[in-house]
Amino acid sequence: MAQQKIPEVVVDRLPTYVRALTLLREEGISVVSSQELGVRLRVTPAQIRKDLSYFGRFGKQGRGYNIDNLIRELRSILGLTKEWPMALVGAGQLGQAILRYTGFVPEGFRVVAAFDTDKRQIGRKIGPVVVQDVAELPQTVVERNVDIGIVAVPSATAQGVIDTLVRSGIRAILNYAPMSPHIPENVLVREVDPVVALQSMTFYLKLDEKQREKAAQ
């Protein structure tokens, strides 16, 4: 069986399936149909079935999916059975909030090192780590087998930080800086940008206001 190419959109949806399934499990539910899961996630049942079908046959006809089993399968597909060490760059306001964020560890993501250029931050213990000088980054990344970098520095310095991370051999970047970085093909990036999220909503808010005005005439 030649592994067909999986669409990126499909991969992007899998984590939300895992999350919803985990919440269902906490409610004591053990089996779910694509219909029921679709209602929760506001997606069509056909989409869920189609997405899962890229990876295997996990359901039982007439019943649905065993939640424990499906969670296990999806976590394995997504590479979530191991722990992923991460390195954070930028120990300012935002970086500190990230270091104190408790949502990463239960999912297997652990910030194992933090870096800054600011002498006042270096040596400080924040959350689980002591802030190091950025100069030590390349060595630490190699020593601690870090594949994922988190960028939490101002836009102006972000590209430099990203270049350093890439040169150090990092393979994935979670970027909190509001800019679009230059990155080699083989390195992954995801942007975390609440402002961009807000700005696409205001388009529809404004549209809605216009329509109300028109309707009110």
Add this chain to the structure above:
Amino acid sequence: MAQQKIPEVVVDRLPTYVRALTLLREEGISVVSSQELGVRLRVTPAQIRKDLSYFGRFGKQGRGYNIDNLIRELRSILGLTKEWPMALVGAGQLGQAILRYTGFVPEGFRVVAAFDTDKRQIGRKIGPVVVQDVAELPQTVVERNVDIGIVAVPSATAQGVIDTLVRSGIRAILNYAPMSPHIPENVLVREVDPVVALQSMTFYLKLDEKQREKAAQ
């Protein structure tokens, strides 16, 4: 001219165009071609031209786009010419970081009120606001004309908070809680979820590792 329906993906890209154009302007550049902008953003020039063509004709043949003008047009299209007041719910670790985040205000987003149920938080001044009791939320939302709510409470209580926001007349929600909320059709949501972003990257990291193993055999 009947306004044709604009694809959502197009709207979602506009804020990144604004961002890139703004950075170009700061570099002192005043005109840009779709080609040049595409290189910055890692998208095709055709996509940029096509996206813009849904809204009008902003370029000059043979030259490109006047940056000042295009920024102004896009900001107007996105509804960014007014200030958007926002209400935050959840003044814990995460909520405090959001209140202290300086990236919203320059873009016209301002948190004008914050709410919590925790007696120890209520009355505290954090960043630009004093934390209020959630009981006061509906009234404040109406009085202060708040259209956008930010949810920064634990998953377990998020749905209740969202219901309250919706009942109070909010029209858009920026959700930091790692769950998928039930929301009426006419209310917008955007999820801010770094863990989901990480989990779709690990799929490819794992794939890459597998391929290396195979190659090494």
Add this chain to the structure above:
DNA sequence: TCCTGTGAAATACTTCACAGCT
């Protein structure tokens, strides 16, 4: 009967390629 898994159809999105303006 209920619900999965999946080709096929429908829809959505992206890219091409070129007429036409500057």
Add this chain to the structure above:
DNA sequence: AGCTGTGAAGTATTTCACAGGA
């Protein structure tokens, strides 16, 4: 000569609809 704006072509993604297993 260079670059936009845009139908048309090409891909990608979603949804349909139904055979078949529990």
